[in-house]
Amino acid sequence: MKAARLHDYAEGRLRLDEVATPTVTGPHDVIVRIGGAGVCRTDLHVIESVWKETLQPRLPYTLGHENAGWVEEIGSAVTTVRPGDAVILHPLVTCGVCAGCRRGEDMYCANSSFPGLNADGGFAEYIRTNERAVIRLAEHLEPREVAPFADAGIxxxxxxxxxxxxxxxxxxxxxxxxxxxxxxxxxxxxxxxxxxxxxxxxxxxxxxxxxxxxxxxxxxxxxxxxxxxxxxxxxxxxxxxxxxxxxxxxxxxxxxxxxxxxxxxxxxxxxxxxxxxxxxxxxxxxxxxNLVGNYTELCELMALAAAGKVRLHTQYYSLDQVNEALDDLSRGRVRGRAVLVP
CATH class of the missing domain: 3.40.50.720 (NAD(P)-binding Rossmann-like Domain)
Structure with a gap:
């Protein structure tokens, strides 16, 4: 599959690579076909190495932490979604058993990964997450229309x-x-x-x-x-x-x-x-x-979106245009949010 990956901080841009499509490796895994991936100022900060010492990601890796799409494949223990479901992804992949998770504060998870920041994200055709992260969308909501709610929204x-x-x-x-x-x-x-x-x-x-x-x-x-x-x-x-x-x-x-x-x-x-x-x-x-938001808050926000009370102003780009989208964001040419559509 195609993926926009950061290879070198000094390069200051992403490269479009051909990489292996993620597969199910655990019983709670969910593979999602990306329908939209929000382009965030944090992505600019990642490329500028602002987060380098804090997150210490292994390069090269795929950016993109505001993701929505359709379930492609599920692990053997997954019961709440099935292939074909339209979903939005909470940005963290969490464990569910640590103190932070048991308090309902996903951002406090002691055993989390953060796709797009310290693991492969959604500037790609597919992404692997887990069942705890996915929320089914209301029938009239399209993934590309809501993807930035996954981070900017919550x-x-x-x-x-x-x-x-x-x-x-x-x-x-x-x-x-x-x-x-x-x-x-x-x-x-x-x-x-x-x-x-x-x-x-x-x-x-x-x-x-x-x-x-x-x-x-x-x-x-x-x-x-x-x-x-x-x-x-x-x-x-x-x-x-x-x-x-x-x-x-x-x-x-x-x-x-x-x-x-x-x-x-x-x-x-x-x-x-x-x-x-x-x-x-x-x-x-x-x-x-304020540190992003938890799963429940994303559910509440999606209820507001489904009711038409909160909507995004978006500009769409193809995955091939990822660096153009990042440049437009950096130069203040994006009104609302930029979204990549593979």
Missing amino acids: TAYRAVKKAASQLTAGTRCVVIGAGGLGHIGIQCLKALCPAEVVVVDTSDEALKLAEELGADHTVDATDDPVAQVRDLSGGAGVEAVIDFVGEHGTTEQGPAMLTQGGTYYVVGYGGRVDLAALQIIFNEINVVG
Whole structure:
């Protein structure tokens, strides 16, 4: 089969190789024929060697961690899916018996593999996962339409779900970044809570998309976004900020937008969150990290997608165009999410 693989960090791009098609090797294995694989900024970071020391993958390997498709083959113990089923894959292959798994937090699995990051992923025609990772799609959902929900979607949903539990009528939530994750987060906020949604971005096109998706206010981040947000709240600040950028100054701006008792949810990464202890204490603010999401949260998100309450804006590329897709993403030419279709 064809697979887009990273051979050398210095090369800065992927090569399209002919490799062996994965096969069932264990009773709980599931082989999925890829119908769509999301192209994520994390893929750029992998190629740039940002994750090299943390994940230590063996090169060459196949990228792609946002995957959906059709079940091709199943192991002898698999009972919940069968060949031909359309499915989306939770990004981790987990063991099910460690403390993290028994708590229902798949991202905490002590014995996991992460296809596309430290194992062969979905920038290919087929992928091997396990039964714990697959979720059957509603009949009217196509794999290529939903693939980025597997990471970008549940990452946004997890942060929004945490925030929504604290956001009552009359409160405000700022979304920093209306790109691939942020445009999902806006829709999740509108679906889960009554808070006013304020979207901050440097891109006019991203702000226009935010308005189309139901944002109550938009703020041009090129002109003192902290002051603009505080003006919208009468000077008091907002109850929650969800930062989908996490760099280029947003880690200073986000906390500065909060009212007393507010919460800063960190989703994007690349920068640093440096807060004076006095600022945290006097304002009694919270800083909350968000690590992708668990299987149950992906199920909940797919229920919202099936109901038409959350949808992706996508640009499609063939597998042969993988480097073009990565370049478009790097240069800010992707509106929403890029998806590879083998």
